[in-house]
Amino acid sequence: MSDLAHVMPGPSPQIILKQVVKNFGATRVIDHLDLSxxxxxxxxxxxxSGSGKSTVLRLIKGLEAxxxxxxxxxxxxxxxxxxxxxxxxxKKPPVVHRVGMVxxxxxxxxHLTVQQNVTEAPLQVLKLSxxxxxxxxxxxxxxxxxxxxxxxxxxxxxxxxQQRVAIARALAMRPQVMLFDEVTSALxxxxxxxxxxxxxAIAHEQQMTMLLVTHEMKFAQDIADRVLFMEAGRIVxxxxxxxxxxxxxxxxxxxxxxxxxxx
Amino acid sequence: xxxxxAFAWSIVPDLFQGLLVTLQVxxxxxxxxxxxxxxxxxxxxSKNPLVQKLSAxxxxxxxxxxxxxxxxxxxxxxxxxxxxxxxISTGVIGLGLYYAAYIAEAFRGAIEGVPAGQWEAAxxxxxxxxxxxxxIVLPQALKPMLPVLGNYLxxxxxxxxxxxxxxIPELFQAAKQIAGMTYRYNExxxxxxxxxxxxxxxxxxxxxxxxRRSHV
Ligand SMILES: Nc1ncnc2c1ncn2[C@@H]1O[C@H](COP(=O)(O)OP(=O)(O)OP(=O)(O)O)[C@@H](O)[C@H]1O
Ligand SMILES: [Mg+2]
Numbered sequence: 515m516s517d518l519a520h521v522m523p524g525p526s527p528q529i530i531l532k533q534v535v536k537n538f539g540a541t542r543v544i545d546h547l548d549l550s551x552x553x554x555x556x557x558x559x560x561x562x563s564g565s566g567k568s569t570v571l572r573l574i575k576g577l578e579a580x581x582x583x584x585x586x587x588x589x590x591x592x593x594x595x596x597x598x599x600x601x602x603x604x605k606k607p608p609v610v611h612r613v614g615m616v617x618x619x620x621x622x623x624x625h626l627t628v629q630q631n632v633t634e635a636p637l638q639v640l641k642l643s644x645x646x647x648x649x650x651x652x653x654x655x656x657x658x659x660x661x662x663x664x665x666x667x668x669x670x671x672x673x674x675x676q677q678r679v680a681i682a683r684a685l686a687m688r689p690q691v692m693l694f695d696e697v698t699s700a701l702x703x704x705x706x707x708x709x710x711x712x713x714x715a716i717a718h719e720q721q722m723t724m725l726l727v728t729h730e731m732k733f734a735q736d737i738a739d740r741v742l743f744m745e746a747g748r749i750v751x752x753x754x755x756x757x758x759x760x761x762x763x764x765x766x767x768x769x770x771x772x773x774x775x776x777x
Numbered sequence: 778x779x780x781x782x783a784f785a786w787s788i789v790p791d792l793f794q795g796l797l798v799t800l801q802v803x804x805x806x807x808x809x810x811x812x813x814x815x816x817x818x819x820x821x822x823s824k825n826p827l828v829q830k831l832s833a834x835x836x837x838x839x840x841x842x843x844x845x846x847x848x849x850x851x852x853x854x855x856x857x858x859x860x861x862x863x864x865i866s867t868g869v870i871g872l873g874l875y876y877a878a879y880i881a882e883a884f885r886g887a888i889e890g891v892p893a894g895q896w897e898a899a900x901x902x903x904x905x906x907x908x909x910x911x912x913i914v915l916p917q918a919l920k921p922m923l924p925v926l927g928n929y930l931x932x933x934x935x936x937x938x939x940x941x942x943x944x945i946p947e948l949f950q951a952a953k954q955i956a957g958m959t960y961r962y963n964e965x966x967x968x969x970x971x972x973x974x975x976x977x978x979x980x981x982x983x984x985x986x987x988x989r990r991s992h993v
Contacts, residue, residue, distance in 0.1 A: 575900075575901060611903050614901070614902075615901040617894065617897065617898065619894050621892075621894035621895060621897060621898035623898070623913055624917065625917050625920075625991070634902070635903065638912060639902060639903050639904060639905075683902070684901070687902060687903070
C-alpha cells in the first residue's frame with residue numbers, strides 16, 4: 515500500500531444528502547436533493563450553468579447553510595447552519611477535517627510561499643510540528659511536481675502551477691473526501707492538461723472519495739466511476755459514464771452534451 | 778533678522794526635552810490608535826448587530842468632533858466626574874481615541890480589499906475565524922495599510938502642538954516658551970522645525986521600505 519493511501523474505504527456511504535433544500539432568498543437553488551456516495555468513489559458532476567453544482571460542493575464542505583434535509587460526511591453530520599459566530603473562548607463544535615476543496619480561482623494565499631501555503635493548515639489547524647508539516651509539504655508538492663517551486667510566491671507561478679499547489683494544499687490535510695469545482699475553467703487551454711494529469715494521478719493512487727464538477731467530458735469519462743447530471747437543483751441523470759455521457763436516455767442530458775461538444 | 782548659532786545650540790537640550798515628550802505621546806497614542814482601530818474595524822464585520830452598531834457609533838462620534846474639543850473634555854470634564862489623569866496620559870488617550878476612528882476606517886477598506894476567495898480558502902482548510910484573521914486576512918490587509926499608517930503617524934506627530942491646550946510640555950510648547958522668555962524667535966522655531974523634519978522624513982522612508990518589502 516502506498517503511503518498516500520491513508521484512508522480505508524468504509525462499508526457505508528461516505529457522503530449522504532437527504533432531501534436537501536437550499537434557497538438563496540426566494541430562489542430555490544437545491545431542490546430536495548438525495549445523493550449517496552460510497553467511500554472511494556470518483557464522481558463527476560455535470561450540468562448547465564446555474565444548475566447548483568457548486569452549491570452541492572459547498573454544502574458538503576459546510577460552507578453554505580441549508581433549509582431542509584440532512585447532510586452527513588464520513589459519519590458526521592454537517593450542520594444546517596454554516597459557520598456562525600462564537601464568543602472568543604467559547605468551545606466550538608469539534609471540527610473534523612474530512613473534506614478538502616479546490617476552487618476554480620485557486621485562492622492561494624498570496625503573502626505566503628508555495629511551501630507555506632501547504633504547511634499553513636497542518637500547522638495552524640492540525641497543530642503538527644514544523645518537521646511533520648514540512649514533510650507533508652514535500653510529499654504533496656512532490657505529488658503535484660512542484661517541489662522545485664517551494665520557495666516561490668504564488669504570483670510567480672503559472673495558473674496551472676498555482677492550481678497544482680492548491681491541490682497539494684488541500685491534500686496536505688489528508689481529507690477523506692476531495693471536492694473539485696471546475697478547477698481547470700480559469701486556466702489557459704495549454705495549462706489544463708497538467709492539472710487534469712495531477713487529478714488523474716490522485717484518482718488512481720488514492721482511495722479518496724472524489725466529487726468533481728467539470729466541463730471536460732472526456733476527462734469525466736476517463737476517471738469517473740459515476741456521472742451525475744444536474745439541472746435546476748436536482749439530479750436528473752445518475753449512472754456510469756457510459757450510461758450518462760455516451761448513451762444518455764435523458765433528453766435534456768443529450769441536449770446539454772451536444773451543446774458542450776459544439777463549444 | 779539674524780540667526781545666532783551659539784544661541785540655537787544652547788537651546789537644543791531644552792527643545793530636545795520637548796521632543797521626547799512629543800515622541801512619547803505620539804508613539805503610545807499611535808499604538809493605542811492602531812490596536813483600537815483594528816478592533817473597531819473587526820467589530821464592523823461582526824455578525825452581531827450590536828457590536829457593529831457600537832463600532833459605527835464610535836467612528837461617527839470621534840470623526841465628527843474636533844480633536845481639541847475631545848482633549849478638553851478628557852482633561853477638564855473627566856476630573857469633574859472624579860477621574861483625574863496626568864496630562865501626558867490624557868494626551869495619549871486623546872490622540873489614540875481620535876486617530877483610532879480614522880485608522881479603523883482605513884483598516885475596514887483594506888480588509889474589504891482582501892478577496893472573498895481568501896476567506897473561503899481558509900474555511901475550506903478548516904481555519905477558525907481567529908486564525909483566519911491573524912494568518913490570512915490581516916497580513917494581506919496590512920500591505921495597503923502601511924502607507925496609510927505612516928501618514929497617520931506623521932500626521933499625529935505634526936498635530937501635537939494641540940496638546941498644549943492640556944498643558945503638555947511638548948516640542949512646540951517648549952519652543953514657544955523659549956521665544957517668549959528671550960524674545961528670540963528664529964532660533965527656537967528653526968530648531969523645532971528641524972526636529973520635526975528629522976523625525977517625519979525618516980519615518981516616512983521607513984514605512985515606504987516596509988511596504989516594498991512585504992509580499993502580496
Ligand atoms: N451567494 C449567492 N447568492 C444568491 N444566489 C446565488 C449565490 N450563489 C449561487 N447563487 C445562485 O444559485 C444558483 C446555483 O448556483 P451554482 O453556483 O451552484 O451553479 P453552478 O451549477 O455551479 O453554475 P456554474 O456552472 O455557472 O458554476 C444560480 O442560479 C446562482 O445564481
Ligand atoms: Mg459553479
